[in-house]
Amino acid sequence: MRWFGFGFNAFGQICAQDESVQEESVDTVKVIHPSELRCHVDSSSCRLKTSRISASWSRRASLHLAGVSCVCLAGFGSCVCTESRGCTDASISESHLTLVFLDRVESWDLQKKEETPAWRMDIKPQSESLGDVTLPLVPGGYLVSKPPFYHTLSPHLKAKSLALGAEHALLLSASGAIYSWGLGSHGQLGHSNLLSEEEPRAVEALWGMPMSSVAAGGWHSICISNGGDLYVWGWNESGQLGLPSRCLRKAPLQKSSQKAGELCPATSSHEELQEEEKHEVFISIQAFPALLDVTPPCEIRAVSCGSRHTAAVTIKGDLYTWGWGEYGQLGHQTLTSADEPQRVEFFTAEQMHVVDVVCGTWNTFAAVVKEEEGRSQ
Template sequence: MRWFGFGFNAFGQICVRNESDQEESIDAVKIIHPTELSCHVDSSGHRLQTSRIRASWSRRASLHSDGDRCVCLAGFGSCVRTESRSCTDVSITESHLTLVFLDRVESWDLQKEKETPAWSMDIKPESEGFGDVTLPLVPGGYIDSKPPFYHTLSPHLKAKSLALGAEHALLLSASGAVYTWGLGSHGQLGHGSLLSEEEPRAVEALWGMPMSSVASGGWHSVCISNGGDLYVWGWNESGQLGLPSQSLRKASQQNSNQNTGDLCPHPATSSDEELQEEKKQDVFISIQAFPALLDVTPPCEIRAVSCGSRHTAAVTMKGDLYTWGWGEYGQLGHHTLTSSDEPQRVEFFTAEQMHVVDVVCGTWNTFVAVVKEEEARSQ
């Protein structure tokens, strides 16, 4: 399995540009097309296989599944200050690195030189359900991105997975129900209002439709149904929901007028009545407070989804990658810095006959795991 990245690269979290590298498409800060991540090697020169990637704004953590199962960091402050061998999962924020081992969980302060973790918790090997879940879930609760790290969860929720946004959380239960809580000012909780919730509350609009996966962006939320349908809600100012965004359409219209030199955006023959009718037909969504079914064209089933701060990426059952939302750092992978409020396929992987198997969004960038088409067919 190979990993590619694109988008925000100011700290070298995707790749470090060499002075001899003359390729125009690689910028020190913005990488606008998928670029393969360099492989890490151990002390014996063995190439380590990356099984999982987690990313924050300035850093990337790679978990290697072979050998001693260690963690490597790239980006700002890329040295690991703690022993990470035999690690089973990892998460990273701007301030802390959290590692999971078979017998414990540790959170290390990346801003301080210390030989002991900022927080730790022992894990009993017989912990019920543990091993079927990943960070930020831990036995009995979940790990937050900042102190206090540990938060309890009611055992009645039977959490299967958990996604943390900037100020809200999504929980997927074993039955496929979705619960949300936290800040609701952008409709990111999906309850039809902009109110906040202190405790997990079921998203009633999805009740009776079992979900298989959840993801959260800065202020938007996404989930996948068991049938491969994609549901979105929350903030859509940058088109991150894949729904019509007024700000993006206005920017596109202004660019079009500037490129054509046309000072009048409408044909001179259009009547005032026709213009008014056109305006009525335009429906823009800034905040979607209820879950909305997102249609991807051509129709396809979704197998994985991830969210950045203001962009979204989804993998189809056929191994295609679609991205949409804010793209000013190239995080959409379309060889441009253009944002989009419509899901668009990243053609690079199709052209290279690569089958996308996973996607992980950092705040302003995107990381993609791929295999060759023939490998995907043989599995």
């Protein structure tokens, strides 16, 4: 399995600055062409064939599970974490690196050079307590990126997975129900209002429809049903929900009206713009879950959210992205944003089958295999 990245690269979290510079005009902050990730383990360059990715704004953590597992950091303060030998999962933030081992969980302060973790918790063997769950879930609760690290969860929730946004949380229970809590100012909790919740509350609009996966962006939320359908809610200012966004649609309408005005001076471009906008239903905030149609119709297997963009993988191995794209994080080799899911053609052209996707704040990382390997999965 190989990993590719695109989008924000100011700290070299996708590719090292000297590797990406081929001519003076190249913008190394924005990687608009999907680039294969490389790291340095034991001082030798290697491809990330067996790993998981976790990304924050300025860093990327790659977990290598082949042989003696370890974590390799890229971006601000990049290095190979010798303290990570033997870890089974990892999560990176701007201030801390959290590692899970078979018998403990540790959070290391990345801003301090200390020989001991900033926080530690002993756990039972993973086979007895964690099962197949991954960070931020830990036995009895979940971890956040800054102190206090540990938060308890009620045992009756029976959490299967958890996603943390900028200021809200989404929990997927073993029964397929979705619970949300935290800030609700942008409708990201899905309770049909803009109120915040201190405790987990079921998203009633999805009750009775079992979900298989959840993802949280900065101020938006996504989940996948057992049938592979996408449900979206929250903030849509940059088209991150895949719903019509006034901010993205207004500029093309203005340009179109200006051209029409040049051809026919008697026509009022302002009036045409207003007339065209009357036929559009723009959505800034979607306060309850809405079914998102992906064209052509396809079944979704994985989804991830950045701050204001979204990426989804289909069971056929295609990658679709939408939302804010000014750093190239949509993978369409442009800096344009989109309020409709669009397939990333690079992987199709290269006969690559996308199997997973992880969004950083302003970038995207995709795991791929050869097309024939994807068909056998």
